Amino acid sequence: MKALEFSGVCFSYGESERPAIEKLDLSVEEGEFVALLGHNGSGKSTLARLANGLLTADSGQISVFGRPIDGKNLFGIRRDVGVVFQNPDSQAVASIVEDDVAFGAENVGLPREEIGDRIGFALRAVGMEEFRTATIARLSGGQKQRIAIAGVLALRPRIMILDEATAMLDPRGRREIVEVVKKLNEEGITVLMITHFMEEALLASRAVVMNCGTVAMEGTPSEIFERHEELLKYNLVLPRIGYLCRRLREGGIRVSDTLDIGTLAKEIASCVS
Amino acid sequence: MRIVVNHLNYIYNDRSPFAVQALKDVSFTIEHGEFFGIIGHTGSGKSTFVQHLNGLIRVPSSLKRKPIKGDMTELRVGEFDLTSKKTDFRALRRNVGMVFQYPENQLFAETVFEDVAFGYRNFFDGKPEKGQVESAVREALGIVGLDYETVKNVSPFDLSGGQKRRVAIAGVIVTHPEVLVLDEPAAGLDPLGKQEIMRLLHRLHGSWCKTIVVVSHDMDEIAENCTRVAVFAEGTVKYVLPPRELFHHSEELLSLGLDVPLTAKLCLELEKQGVHIDCDYTTEDFLRKVLALGKGGTVC
Numbered sequence: 001m002k003a004l005e006f007s008g009v010c011f012s013y014g015e016s017e018r019p020a021i022e023k024l025d026l027s028v029e030e031g032e033f034v035a036l037l038g039h040n041g042s043g044k045s046t047l048a049r050l051a052n053g054l055l056t057a058d059s060g061q062i063s064v065f066g067r068p069i070d071g072k073n074l075f076g077i078r079r080d081v082g083v084v085f086q087n088p089d090s091q092a093v094a095s096i097v098e099d100d101v102a103f104g105a106e107n108v109g110l111p112r113e114e115i116g117d118r119i120g121f122a123l124r125a126v127g128m129e130e131f132r133t134a135t136i137a138r139l140s141g142g143q144k145q146r147i148a149i150a151g152v153l154a155l156r157p158r159i160m161i162l163d164e165a166t167a168m169l170d171p172r173g174r175r176e177i178v179e180v181v182k183k184l185n186e187e188g189i190t191v192l193m194i195t196h197f198m199e200e201a202l203l204a205s206r207a208v209v210m211n212c213g214t215v216a217m218e219g220t221p222s223e224i225f226e227r228h229e230e231l232l233k234y235n236l237v238l239p240r241i242g243y244l245c246r247r248l249r250e251g252g253i254r255v256s257d258t259l260d261i262g263t264l265a266k267e268i269a270s271c272v273s
Numbered sequence: 274m275r276i277v278v279n280h281l282n283y284i285y286n287d288r289s290p291f292a293v294q295a296l297k298d299v300s301f302t303i304e305h306g307e308f309f310g311i312i313g314h315t316g317s318g319k320s321t322f323v324q325h326l327n328g329l330i331r332v333p334s335s336l337k338r339k340p341i342k343g344d345m346t347e348l349r350v351g352e353f354d355l356t357s358k359k360t361d362f363r364a365l366r367r368n369v370g371m372v373f374q375y376p377e378n379q380l381f382a383e384t385v386f387e388d389v390a391f392g393y394r395n396f397f398d399g400k401p402e403k404g405q406v407e408s409a410v411r412e413a414l415g416i417v418g419l420d421y422e423t424v425k426n427v428s429p430f431d432l433s434g435g436q437k438r439r440v441a442i443a444g445v446i447v448t449h450p451e452v453l454v455l456d457e458p459a460a461g462l463d464p465l466g467k468q469e470i471m472r473l474l475h476r477l478h479g480s481w482c483k484t485i486v487v488v489s490h491d492m493d494e495i496a497e498n499c500t501r502v503a504v505f506a507e508g509t510v511k512y513v514l515p516p517r518e519l520f521h522h523s524e525e526l527l528s529l530g531l532d533v534p535l536t537a538k539l540c541l542e543l544e545k546q547g548v549h550i551d552c553d554y555t556t557e558d559f560l561r562k563v564l565a566l567g568k569g570g571t572v573c
């Protein structure tokens with residue numbers, strides 16, 4: 001079943017002459033883990049806002065689990081599609097952490113005890129249990145970002161969209177969040193992860209590159225990274241390890257195109273010793 | 274300007290049930306001319322520390338009188354003594370430029386020109402002449418790599434993420450600060466945008482801003498660019514070392530929950546395979562050393 005489907009979608013902000021999304025076709029199967037890449041301004045966040053009905057397409061159709069978004073079913077759509085938006089400062093709706101995390105879940109009318117459990121689960125998942133009763137304004141940038149992620153986790157949506165949700169986290173925080181997301185995906189939640197970290201894209205089953213409001217490249221992450229000349233056109237680069245492999249080969253050390261550190265080390269070792 | 278920090282403590286909401294000690298007895302020195310990196314996990318005190326450097330957070334006078342560990346707090350940026358109430362903080366801010374996390378959120382003017390000009394007028398003693406403002410703005414936009422004629426009348430909101438970031442930086446460096454402090458300047462930029470910002474910082478370091486202090490979570494960036502790095506952990510400073518020494522402690526850094534550059538991870542893995550690489554952890558040096566081994570040994 002298709003979890004999310006865009007067909008021929010166009011969208012422009014207000015008076016601006018250039019559309020932010022132009023004739024976009026994209027479909028995501030239930031249970032997929034898709035990484036969405038693309039340069040600044042290529043339309044990724046706009047796509048996320050369209051997917052949960054925050055913005056309405058000018059033309060074309062967007063369906064969630066087979067139901068076209070039509071303005072009357074927005075409540076159900078928001079329950080199915082949870083989005084962690086880009087800037088955590090603009091997302092907090094309550095001043096205390098647990099109220100903020102509960103907000104989404106309360107809005108869809110879950111029973112009280114259930115909400116309590118979910119807050120616990122979500123805060124544990126992002127490593128912020130001890131901040132349950134803290135004031136959001138007093139958190140660091142990365143801590144606020146974790147709270148925003150917990151709010152969507154508590155909702156347990158069928159589709160989770162993360163819009164650069166890890167941009168302000170430290171490397172361990174990023175790894176932890178990505179692991180939680182990966183686990184939720186294994187449990188069946190469909191994931192669309194917007195990211196500028198090429199390393200994160202490697203975890204996805206499929207990568208989609210956006211350019212000027214439409215899909216420019218599509219394939220498994222390793223297929224995408226084989227086309228590095230083309231990637232450069234879209235402001236993207238190889239993950240650093242891919243770049244190293246290329247330079248090593250140019251220097252006469254015959255390593256494969258691996259994106260795994262352990263494998264690369266073994267290959268180098270067998271070549272130089 | 275040399276930055277000297279001794280026994281610096283900071284407590285948010287001091288003497289309230291919400292007190293959080295964000296800095297604990299922090300001491301180190303940043304030399305004039307350094308490209309200094311600050312790393313550490315979320316909430317470790319990095320932003321709290323850098324906000325001290327231009328007086329945005331002041332050393333509370335109570336701390337000065339009653340030092341926590343009995344040692345006097347010292348915080349100096351060049352000639353400026355930041356623990357003194359008499360310090361001219363406006364002059365300090367003209368000399369210490371500060372670029373916050375996501376600085377483009379603070380762009381406000383209708384044109385790029387006005388946004389950058391604001392930074393200049395704000396720190397000018399008296400009223401600058403029109404020609405002065407114009408040449409300062411032109412110069413600042415030039416050094417961040419934007420074409421003055423093309424962008425001056427554009428609304429900052431119509432620019433791409435990377436361009437907005439550069440306008441925000443231009444608005445800070447327009448006064449030629451000697452010290453430039455940036456809190457995660459490349460966060461949220463696409464990969465090419467990131468590379469451009471790092472190149473820009475190098476250009477600045479060679480010209481306008483003698484000392485650069487940069488907070489970053491990107492260890493590869495740190496290894497490639499910094500003279501020395503301070504590692505923050507829970508409000509204290511664990512190490513202050515040049516990258517080539519710091520990443521000798523890779524295993525410990527990893528156990529602190531921090532990351533290390535790809536080159537350091539590869540060195541660790543290679544060590545397990547019995548191959549020892551002694552490099553400074555920049556990509557180029559790593560490649561050079563590995564390729565040299567390849568030539569000496571038997572290339573397959």
Ligand SMILES: Nc1ncnc2c1ncn2[C@@H]1O[C@H](COP(=O)(O)OP(=O)(O)OP(=O)(O)O)[C@@H](O)[C@H]1O
Nearest residue numbers: 013020038039040041042043044045046047431434
């Ligand atoms: N609220 C808005 N009003 C007007 N134009 C907008 C608005 N938000 C985005 N745009 C424009 O729409 C286009 C697509 O923007 P979008 O935010 O979707 O890009 P993105 O791929 O998410 O970029 P980034 O990687 O920087 O987050 C850009 O040209 C942008 O300037």
Ligand SMILES: Nc1ncnc2c1ncn2[C@@H]1O[C@H](COP(=O)(O)OP(=O)(O)OP(=O)(O)O)[C@@H](O)[C@H]1O
Nearest residue numbers: 138139140141142285295315316317318319320321
């Ligand atoms: N305004 C505030 N009031 C109270 N506590 C605060 C405030 N700002 C930060 N803190 C706390 O001080 C500590 C240090 O925060 P700081 O913002 O300096 O961290 P950081 O290292 O910059 O983190 P990040 O990488 O997430 O930006 C954290 O525990 C944070 O919760």
Ligand SMILES: [Mg+2]
Nearest residue numbers: 044045086163
């Ligand atoms: Mg975006």
Ligand SMILES: [Mg+2]
Nearest residue numbers: 140141319320
């Ligand atoms: Mg910070």
